[in-house]
Amino acid sequence: MEPTIYNCYINGEWIKKSSGEKIDVENPASGEVFAQIYTSSLDEVQHALEAADKAQFSWQMLPPSERAKYLFAIADKLAERKEHFAKLLVMEQGKTLVEARFEVDDTIRYITYNAEAGRRIQGAIFPSENPYEQLTIHKVPYGVTVGLMAFNYPLALIGRKIGPALITGNTMVIKPSELTPVTASExxxxIEDVGLPKGVISMVVGYGHNVGAALVENPITKLISMTGSTRAGQAIYKGASQNVAGLVLELGGKAPFIVLEDANIDKAVEAAAISRYANCGQVCICNEMVFVDSKVADEFTAKLIKRVQKIRVGNPMTDVDMGPNLSPVALKRINEIVHENVAQGAELVLGGKRPDGAAFEKGNWYEPTILTNVKPEHSTIQEEMFGPVLPIVKINGYEHAKELLNQRDDSLSAYLYTENHKLIMRSIQEFQIGTIFVNKQIVGYIQGYHSGHKKAGIGGEDGIYGVEEYLQKRTIYMNYE
Incomplete structure (x- = not known):
């Protein structure tokens, strides 16, 4: 079959081309090119930003409750087309159909939560130093914002960014990952169906070094919200500095899953498996490595191997637990790191290759993999895997785990399994990390706050604090004598 052609959307119009650079979009399960989309020219990027700038003031002047009506309408349309978007996500990104349906639901929750937040935007009034005066702090939008999406949640990340941006009176130009642009186009x-005013949301497509840079470095852009790698975040940080644009950067993480000697081993095993192999390990807060106390390491590892062996890998459109990795480039890198770690002395106890069988000859498949006898200096510990590989390191108690955790810069999240409440309370104070999952598997609630420390990001998303990221403070000194 011929690939379906998708288009970008700028200022309420579909940008169609008969010539220009096309991006092929492959189905990760088969390697088949099922879609194509033309990259945006720099002139089109400029047009999108100018359209957002033109639309911004009128959008800002709408009461938040009126802006919310558009967001609710978007959520309703998503609900109507849930199965369509879920299957699109499976084809484009490779997650299982169950995970894809959950992503659509999550997107709806992001949008509706922020629509409801429109009536909860607060300023402040403080006493003046003089009579007949008032000191007030108002919250105002930045103006034109840019949303840069990662590939692992092509739809949810759109909802996560446009929800708070639009409800607070900003406009936004979105750029999906060049690997997963189809869902954004759909x-x-x-956006078109609900009659959102032209320019409030536009979509462009391209690579970070040209289209991404043009968005970030443009003086029209007042705030950039980006989800992606630390290296990409550093480039955006530098580019945004030219115009001192605001930044919300959610960057790479390498979450340790810490199991202390008093942990409930069975619960820890279940959580470790779910938290590693969800979305084929392609989640920024995934369990990337296990730090398990040497006193319980053998029991934990034996049970974990049995649990992971039960993971059903196969066609993500069917009833399975794990689909393929996104790209052949990522797959090659993952395999190289695994076998480099074996050469360093680690033991490959499960997986480490493409699954057997005709169904796995094409596409980006990799077995759920476990490595033991791993040392902190080994490659699987030093590099973010973003794939279905779990290295296990033996530790000597809480202090050792804390030392290994705090010496890292990719401080997005961590897991801690223990029944010792003193250590739990200490971890809150002592772990230099954005999120701690205590006796809890991977999760992300809309009302929470998703942020990293150190090189894992600036600012954050979700909840009331996520809404605040899209607002500036304006101070008013008013004399009315």
Missing amino acids: FCKI
Whole structure:
């Protein structure tokens, strides 16, 4: 079959081309090119930003409750087309159909939560130093914002960014990952259907070094919200500095899953498996490595191997637990790191290759993999894997785990399994990390706050604090004598 052509959406219009550079979009399960989309020119990027700038003031002047009506309408349309978007996510990104349906639901929750937040935007009034005066702090939008998406949640990340941006009176130009642009293009059909004013949301497509840089470095852009790698975040940080644009950067993480000697081993095993192999390990807060106390390491490892052996890998459109990795480039890198770690002395106890069988000859498949006898200096510990590989390191108690955790810069999240409440309370104070999952598997609630420390990011998303990221403070000294 011929690939379906998708288009970008700028200022309420579909940008169609008969010539220009096309991006092929492959189905990760088969390697088949099922879609194509033309990259945006720098002139089109400029047009999108100018359209957002033109639309911004009128959008800002709408009461938040009126802006919310558009967001609710978008959420309703998503709900109507849930199965369509879920299957699109499976084809484009490779997650299982169950995970894809959950992503659509999550996107709806992001959008509706922020729509509801429109009536909860607060300023402040403080006493003046003089009579007949008032000191007030108002919250105002930045103006034109840019949303840069990662590939692992092509739809949810759109909802996560446009929800708080629009409810607070900002406009936004979105750029999906060049690996997963199809869902974003389909989402813009909903934008069109609900009659969102032209320019409030536009979508462009391209690579970070040209289209991404043009968005980040443009003086029209007042705030950039980006989800992606630390290296990409550092480039955006530098580019945004030219105009001192605001930043919300959610960057790479390498979450340790810490199991202390008093942990409930069975619960820890279940959580470790779910938290590693969800979305084929392609989640920034995934369990990337296990630090397990040497006193319980053998029991934990034996049970974990049995649990992971039960993971069903296969066609993500069917009833399975894990689909393929996104890209052949990522797959090659993952395999190289695994076998480099074996050469360093680690023991490959499960997986470490493409699954057997005709169904796995094409596409980006990799077995759920476990490595033991891993040392902190080994490659699987030093590099973010973003794939279905779990290295296990033996530790000597809480202090050792804390030392290994705090010496890292990719401080996004960590897991801690223990029944010792003193250590739990200490970890809150002592772990230099954005999120701690205490006796809890991977999760992300809309009302929470998703942020990293150190090189894992600036600012954050979700909840009331996520809404605040899209607002500036304006101070008013008013004399009315």
